[in-house]
Amino acid sequence: MIRIAIALTCLALGMVGIVLLGEYQARDAISLDPQPLLILLVGMGQLIRLMGQSTLGRLLLTGALLPLAVALLSYLLPEYWVSLATWEHLAHPLFPSISLDGWRPSLLTVLGLILLAANAWLGRSPSLGSPLLLGTITLLLIMQCVESLPYASANQVLRYAAPLMQQLALWGLLIAQTVAFLPTWYAERGNLHRPLWPALALVGISLLFWHQQKGLEDRSLRADMHEQNRQLAGRFSQEIHDHLAAMRRFANSWNLLDTPPTSAQWTHQAEPYHRDFRYFLNIAFINLDSRIIRVHPMNLNRQVLGERLFDVQPEGREALSQALFHGREGHTGIVELLQGGPGIIHYLPVISTDDNRPMGAAAMVVSLPVLVGTLFDEIDTKRVFLELRQGETTLASLGPTTGLGPWQYQTSLDVVGHSLKLITRPSRALLLERRARLPVVSLAIGLTLAYLLYLVLYAYRHLALQHRALHRSNAELRNEVQARAKLQQEIEWLARHDELTALPNRRLFMETLKAQTKQRPLSVMICDVDHFKQINDHQGHLIGDRYLKHLGEVGRDVVEEAGGLFARYGGEEFVACLPACNARTAQDIAERLRERIQAENLQHHDGRRLTVSIGLATLENGPLDIATLMQVADEALYRAKASGRDRVVCASNGTSLEAGR
Incomplete structure (x- = not known):
C-alpha cells in the first residue's frame, strides 16, 4: 500500500511540474503563480514522509504551512484590521509584479492544502483525526469542482477553485494519503463510524452554509454597486438639467x-x-x-x-x-x-x-x-471603470482597464432627447475590500468545530469501549469468584459429606462428636447392613449403591428427627451422634431405625429382606474419649452380628432387643 501511495504522490508531483514548466515558459520566473509551488512543496513533504524520512518531511510540510497560514489570515482578517493594500505590501518583496489576488491561492485550495499538510505531518493515527481530515479534503475538492463550473466561476469575486490540472494534483495527493493510511483505519473501523459521520456531517453543513452566505454576500455587494451606478446616472441627469437651466438664464x-x-x-x-x-x-x-x-x-x-x-x-x-x-x-x-x-x-x-x-x-x-x-471627482477612478456610450460608440471613459471585477452595471440616460448608457465596472480590488469576511470566517469556524467534535466523540468512544472492557472484566472476575466460591463450597462439602448418599462423612461426624465435649448424656450408634456383599455380588454395584442411598435417606429421617447426626462411616457402615440422648432413648431411636429399614422391603437376590445390625454406646458422665466411645459402640455392633444380626445391642447395659419383640 505504501508503494502505491508513493506512486500516486509522484504522479501528482508530475502534474504540478507540468503546470510550473508551462508557466515558466509563458512568463518570467519571478512572476510565477505561487499556488502550484505550494502544492509541490506539500507533495514533496508527503512523499518524503511516506518514504520514512519523518524529520525532513515534517520540515518541508512546516515550510508549506507557514505561507498557507498567512494566505488564510488574509481571507479571514477584516479590512479595517489589515487592509488588502497592506497584504500586497507585505508580499511585494517576494512577488513584486503580482497583485494579492494573483499570489494568494484560491480559498478552497488554501484550506485543502492546509489539511493535506497537517494530515501528512500528524500521520495516520485516527485518534488525531486523520480520517476526518481526509474526508474534509474530499468535500473541499468536490466543492472546488462545483465552483469551477462555468455558471459558478463567471461572476466570482474571490477565487474559490484552482485550475483543473492543479485540482487533479490535489486529488492525487488525497488518494495517496488515503491508500497509505487505510490499513490503520481498517484495524479500527469499528471505532470510527460514530465519531466520523457526525463530524463529516458538520463539515458538509458548514460548506453548504458558507456557499449560501457567499451567495448572499455577492448579491448584497452587487446591489450596492448597482445602486452606486444608479446614483451616478442620477447625478449625471441632474447636472444636464442644471446646466440647461443656467444656459437659459444666461441667454435671457x-x-x-x-x-x-x-x-x-x-x-x-x-x-x-x-x-x-x-x-x-x-x-x-x-x-x-x-x-x-x-x-x-x-x-x-x-x-x-x-x-x-x-x-x-x-x-x-x-x-x-x-x-x-x-x-x-x-x-x-x-x-x-x-x-x-x-x-x-x-x-x-x-x-x-x-x-x-x-x-x-x-x-x-x-x-x-x-x-x-x-x-465623478468623488469616485476613485483608480478602482472603478466608467464609460459613457451612445449605442456601441464610446463617448468617454475613465478608470483602469485591467484588474476589473466580473460585474458590470449600466443605466440608460436621456440627454436632450438622445439615449446614452452609463456603464460602471468596479475593480476586483475594490470588490475584495468591500466584501465581508463573514462567509470565510464561518467556514473556518465550522471546520474547526467539526475537528473538535471528532476528537471529543473519538475520545468518548474509546472511553466507552474501555469502560465496557473493564465492566466485562469485572463481570468475568465476579463470575470467576462466584465459580471459585461455589467450587470451594463443593470441595468443602465433599470434604465432610459422602458423595453417594449426600450424608455427612466420617470427618464431619468426628468433628460433630468432638464438639459435644460438654454434652451429657451422649450416645453413639454404629449401623452395619447385613450381608451387603451378597447384594453387590449377585445384583451388582448399581443396586448396592441404590440401597445405600435409600438407607441413608431413611437413617437421616429417623436420626435428624431426634436431633442427631446420621453419617456414612464407610462402605456399608453408618454412624449416628445423638446428643442429650440417654441409653434408653438411643435404644428406642435405633430400634425405630431398624424397623423402618426392614419395612422398606429392600430384598436380596433370593427374596430375603435387607436388615441392619446396630451397636450403641452411651456416655453418661466423665470426660469424652472418642476412640473409647467408638470402640465400645463397635464392640456392641460386633455382638449384634454375633447374636444373629437384625438387632440392636446397647453397650451401656449389654442387653439386646431382637427383631419382632
Whole structure:
C-alpha cells in the first residue's frame, strides 16, 4: 500500500511540474503563480514522509504551512484590521509584479492544502483525526469542482477553485494519503463510524452554509454597486438639467440689449457660468451669419473665433438654424467638437426687444469627457471603470482597464432627447475590500468545530469501549469468584459429606462428636447392613449403591428427627451422634431405625429382606474419649452380628432387643 501511495504522490508531483514548466515558459520566473509551488512543496513533504524520512518531511510540510497560514489570515482578517493594500505590501518583496489576488491561492485550495499538510505531518493515527481530515479534503475538492463550473466561476469575486490540472494534483495527493493510511483505519473501523459521520456531517453543513452566505454576500455587494451606478446616472441627469437651466438664464440676460454684446460684456457675463460648469469648453455668441464673434474663455478658443459654423460644423446646422431663424432652442446630437472630442452644443436665441427678432444665438459647448470627469471627482477612478456610450460608440471613459471585477452595471440616460448608457465596472480590488469576511470566517469556524467534535466523540468512544472492557472484566472476575466460591463450597462439602448418599462423612461426624465435649448424656450408634456383599455380588454395584442411598435417606429421617447426626462411616457402615440422648432413648431411636429399614422391603437376590445390625454406646458422665466411645459402640455392633444380626445391642447395659419383640 505504501508503494502505491508513493506512486500516486509522484504522479501528482508530475502534474504540478507540468503546470510550473508551462508557466515558466509563458512568463518570467519571478512572476510565477505561487499556488502550484505550494502544492509541490506539500507533495514533496508527503512523499518524503511516506518514504520514512519523518524529520525532513515534517520540515518541508512546516515550510508549506507557514505561507498557507498567512494566505488564510488574509481571507479571514477584516479590512479595517489589515487592509488588502497592506497584504500586497507585505508580499511585494517576494512577488513584486503580482497583485494579492494573483499570489494568494484560491480559498478552497488554501484550506485543502492546509489539511493535506497537517494530515501528512500528524500521520495516520485516527485518534488525531486523520480520517476526518481526509474526508474534509474530499468535500473541499468536490466543492472546488462545483465552483469551477462555468455558471459558478463567471461572476466570482474571490477565487474559490484552482485550475483543473492543479485540482487533479490535489486529488492525487488525497488518494495517496488515503491508500497509505487505510490499513490503520481498517484495524479500527469499528471505532470510527460514530465519531466520523457526525463530524463529516458538520463539515458538509458548514460548506453548504458558507456557499449560501457567499451567495448572499455577492448579491448584497452587487446591489450596492448597482445602486452606486444608479446614483451616478442620477447625478449625471441632474447636472444636464442644471446646466440647461443656467444656459437659459444666461441667454435671457441678453434680451434687453438692442445690439450684440461687446467682448468685455460677454467675458464679464460668461465668466461665472464657465467657472460653475467647468465642462463648458466655451460660451460663444454667434451672429446671424453663423459666425462666432464672441467667445469665452479666449485663451482656449482663439482658433475658433470668426469661424462660420454652417461651414465648419455642418452637422449642427439644423440646431443652430432653430435658434438663429426661428427663435427656438436648438441642441445638436453627439458631435465631434471643433476643439476635439465628443460633445453636445446648445444654441439659445438672443432676441432683440425692439423688433422681437433674433440678433444671434448663445452657444454653449459641453465636452462629454470633461463632464464625466467633473461629475465623478468623488469616485476613485483608480478602482472603478466608467464609460459613457451612445449605442456601441464610446463617448468617454475613465478608470483602469485591467484588474476589473466580473460585474458590470449600466443605466440608460436621456440627454436632450438622445439615449446614452452609463456603464460602471468596479475593480476586483475594490470588490475584495468591500466584501465581508463573514462567509470565510464561518467556514473556518465550522471546520474547526467539526475537528473538535471528532476528537471529543473519538475520545468518548474509546472511553466507552474501555469502560465496557473493564465492566466485562469485572463481570468475568465476579463470575470467576462466584465459580471459585461455589467450587470451594463443593470441595468443602465433599470434604465432610459422602458423595453417594449426600450424608455427612466420617470427618464431619468426628468433628460433630468432638464438639459435644460438654454434652451429657451422649450416645453413639454404629449401623452395619447385613450381608451387603451378597447384594453387590449377585445384583451388582448399581443396586448396592441404590440401597445405600435409600438407607441413608431413611437413617437421616429417623436420626435428624431426634436431633442427631446420621453419617456414612464407610462402605456399608453408618454412624449416628445423638446428643442429650440417654441409653434408653438411643435404644428406642435405633430400634425405630431398624424397623423402618426392614419395612422398606429392600430384598436380596433370593427374596430375603435387607436388615441392619446396630451397636450403641452411651456416655453418661466423665470426660469424652472418642476412640473409647467408638470402640465400645463397635464392640456392641460386633455382638449384634454375633447374636444373629437384625438387632440392636446397647453397650451401656449389654442387653439386646431382637427383631419382632
